[in-house]
Amino acid sequence: MIDIGGNQKVSVVVDILRFSSTVTTLLTFVDEIYIALSEREKGIYIGEKFGVKREGYDYGNSPIEILKNKEEILERYERGEKIFIKTTNGTRVLESLKAEEIYIGSILNAEAVSKVSNSFSLIPCHTLKGFAIEDFIGCGVIAKFREDLDESALSAKLLAERDYREVIINSRSAQNLKDLGYENDIYFCLLENLYDIVGKYEKEKKRIVRCMI
Ligand SMILES: O=C(O)[C@H](CS(=O)(=O)O)OP(=O)(O)O
Ligand SMILES: [Mg+2]
Numbered sequence: 001m002i003d004i005g006g007n008q009k010v011s012v013v014v015d016i017l018r019f020s021s022t023v024t025t026l027l028t029f030v031d032e033i034y035i036a037l038s039e040r041e042k043g044i045y046i047g048e049k050f051g052v053k054r055e056g057y058d059y060g061n062s063p064i065e066i067l068k069n070k071e072e073i074l075e076r077y078e079r080g081e082k083i084f085i086k087t088t089n090g091t092r093v094l095e096s097l098k099a100e101e102i103y104i105g106s107i108l109n110a111e112a113v114s115k116v117s118n119s120f121s122l123i124p125c126h127t128l129k130g131f132a133i134e135d136f137i138g139c140g141v142i143a144k145f146r147e148d149l150d151e152s153a154l155s156a157k158l159l160a161e162r163d164y165r166e167v168i169i170n171s172r173s174a175q176n177l178k179d180l181g182y183e184n185d186i187y188f189c190l191l192e193n194l195y196d197i198v199g200k201y202e203k204e205k206k207r208i209v210r211c212m213i
Pocket of ligand 1: 015017018019020048049050051061087088089090091125127128173176177
């Protein structure tokens with residue numbers, strides 16, 4: 001059974017704009033990403049606060065910026081530097097979860113992540129200001145690939161079966177990104193099933209690794 005916001009053994013974190021999308025994009029060419037802690041280590045830092053690249057970080061929480069700088073990131077990563085990420089909502093929610101297994105879900109990997117387990121709870125991250133429609137819709141896009149839905153997941157699926165891209169493009173989170181010059185990230189994050197890889201969070205190591213489904 002798939003639900004939204006439940007406390008099942010398996011959780012799928014959904015932060016469409018942009019944490020889940022950035023992590024999934026990164027995992028197409030690196031194997032693990034660490035959650036940034038307060039004390040800095042040597043490494044490649046990716047992240048933002050309210051959408052703006054964090055001070056002292058190498059890159060913002062932008063899948064397009066990551067792909068544009070893929071060669072540089074890979075060069076440093078292959079020399080042994082770790083990759084760290086910290087965002088306003090995605091990492092905050094990820095670290096709050098108690099589930100035994102935690103995966104990263106996005107529109108980019110919707111069908112792949114729909115297969116992570118027989119039963120799981122979709123966890124939309126939303127924002128500090130409250131409900132974020134893109135994350136509810138993102139849960140619905142993942143739910144489209146499953147039949148065994150409770151009424152919360154069915155509600156999201158019904159919304160995701162209409163022209164949901166227009167709704168996300170006009171969302172509050174998207175407007176913030178447009179205001180900050182990240183408009184192209186919005187369209188990239190809407191590319192359904194671009195990737196078939198899934199990130200899995202290892203709580204004890206505070207890292208996200210690519211897992212094969
Ligand atoms: O980086 C993002 O797109 C958002 C910024 S905000 O919280 O919506 O202003 O953070 P995320 O943690 O990816 O939701
Ligand atoms: Mg978000």
